[in-house]
Amino acid sequence: MTRGRLLVLTPRFPYPVIGGDRLRIHAICRALARDHSLTLLSLCERREDFDPALVDDAVFDRIERVHLPRWRSLAQTALAIPGRTPLQVAYYRSPAFARRVAALLPQHDLALAHLIRTGDHLLRERTIPTVLEMTDAISMNYARVREHGVKGIRARIYAIEQARLRAYEARMPRYFDTVSLIADTDAANLWGNDLPSNLVVASNGVDCDALPFRDRTGNPPxxxxxxxxxxxxxxxxxxxxxxxxxxxxxxxxxxxxxxxxxxxxxxxxxxxxxxxxxxxxxxxxxxxxxxxxxxxxxxxxxxxxxxxxxxxxxxxxxxxxxxxxxxxxxxxxxxxxxxxxxxxxxxxxxxxxxxxxxxxxxxxxxxxxxxxxxxHGWDATLRPLTDRIGAMIATSTRSRIASSARS
Known part of the structure; x- marks a missing residue:
């Protein structure tokens, strides 16, 4: 396998590895790090995320963090209300982050964005292959939020955001070489039976060694x-x-x-x-x-x-x-x-x-x-995505070598 250089963009620093979104992107990167060199570029809302002690493994060869203060995110969200951009995409926009993305892209063979929040920074990237790890159809989640007790002005905001998200998410396969989701149900919700050819469905997994089976017979209720x-x-x-x-x-x-x-x-x-x-x-x-x-x-x-x-x-x-x-x-x-x-x-x-x-x-x-x-071991569930990325890197590397030889 060709060893490639991957740039990974995340809207939150993935350490400590707590919570579903951090767990998934960390598992993806851990699998990719066996065969490739990974650079992490993360947005960080809290100064605590810059603590070097948070990183307790060697998944990434290089880590960069960009501070995005909450007041700026809230201001950007407010300014986006009259337009069509999903509010959560506006929340995570950062000129400083965009500048670091532009500086790092030429040093890598592929860029992997975690969630549409950072995928927005790669919509116009055409120099190297790009992957959007969408995880879930967030618009489907918002639709369900509206069904369960959200009323008043919040209900109106959720309705607006859900419509924007659905249109935005449905367009993503046009801008990326590969998009990935966890479940077929999410894909069907966005695209029905007309699934994009560049879609990969790779489910979540568990580390069974870290979660030992225990017989529960006789346990209290x-x-x-x-x-x-x-x-x-x-x-x-x-x-x-x-x-x-x-x-x-x-x-x-x-x-x-x-x-x-x-x-x-x-x-x-x-x-x-x-x-x-x-x-x-x-x-x-x-x-x-x-x-x-x-x-x-x-x-x-x-x-x-x-x-x-x-x-x-x-x-x-x-x-x-x-x-x-x-x-x-x-x-x-x-x-x-x-x-x-x-x-x-x-x-x-x-x-x-x-x-x-x-x-x-x-x-x-x-x-x-x-x-x-x-x-649902992580290696098995993520293989459709990691194999696709490996193939994309091999093609990208061959193209780069051929281009260098011609010049």
Whole structure:
């Protein structure tokens, strides 16, 4: 394989590797770093992101960071309201970042942009191949946000942004040599049956070595939710479970609902006021924190792509109950690998099934672990994308060598 030089653009510094978006781009870069040299160029809103101690691996050969203060992002967003540019694209625009992109591009064989937020800086790039890692159809996520309780001026803003995002995302294959998404459902939402020829679908994965399987037989009736609670969809999921599902469950079925992950103080305080709810915040070890749990729940109503928490539950041996949105994008078989629940009463019935039937719980857990081992190791899920990038780099390098020879 030709060893290439990749420029990777991210809207946030991907360290520490916490949260779905950071986890995915870090996994992609870790896979690519085995065969190529990677330069990271990140936008950073916080000065803390410039701390060199945050980087604890050797994925990138070179790292550059550009500060984008929040006040500037908010000003740019306000100025974009009368136009057609998605507000989140405007939020991440940075002249300083654009200048560094322009300076670094000639030194590389391929540019990989993470999300449309940085992809915007490569729309007119034609000197080297470009890849846009879209991850999710964000417009589909926004449409679901509007369906679940957003009212007033916020509802109007979401409606405007969703329409802009959908049009913007649908155009992206025109500007990039390759675009990638996590799930077929997201691709179908954007393009129907007329899928772009330069689209790659590469699902999310899990590190099964870091998420050891544990037999849950005899564990107390503890249900867990794992996720970055700074995410609107995760907070909505926990509010939904606490308000609409947990009150229907007797204490013998769910003694404790434990929420594991980064969370804002105000959100933690709101959740803790409810009986049987424990909020841990960020923890040193997720497997250790959920070692005594009996079940994993994913009552996500808002989202797109693949829910990593479901894959993590499966790897850890937690029998899983998921909403249809949480199951979306996965080839996991309902009633064999997990249970799927569409309503609060469905959730109650599914959780009671697992808690009262140890044989079912064990079967679900073992089938789920087998599923993630066979289908969702990072190397396997990302191979369609990493192989495509490898081929693009080989072509780009040959072209550069031939051009140099002619000159």
């Amino acid at each position: 503890v249900a867990v939710f794992i996720g970055n609670m700074h995410s609107a969809q995760n907070m909505d999921a926990c509010r939904y479970f606490v308000q609409d599902i947990l009150p229907l469950l007797p204490e013998a079925t769910v003694r404790e609902f434990r929420i594991v992950g980064r969370i804002r103080d105000g959100d933690a305080a709101w959740l803790r006021q409810h009986p049987r709810v424990t909020v841990t915040g960020e923890v040193a070890s997720i497997p250790a924190e959920v070692a005594d749990a009996a079940i994993g729940v994913c009552p996500v109503r808002i989202g797109a792509g693949v829910q990593n928490k479901v894959l993590e539950y499966m790897a850890l041996g937690l029998p899983t109950v998921s909403s249809p949105v949480g199951h979306e994008g996965l080839a996991a078989v309902a009633s064999r690998d997990l249970l799927v629940a569409a309503t609060p009463t469905d959730f109650v019935a599914a959780i009671e099934q697992i808690i009262t039937d140890p044989a079912l719980a064990t079967a679900l857990a073992r089938h789920a672990r087998q599923f993630v081992e066979e289908r």
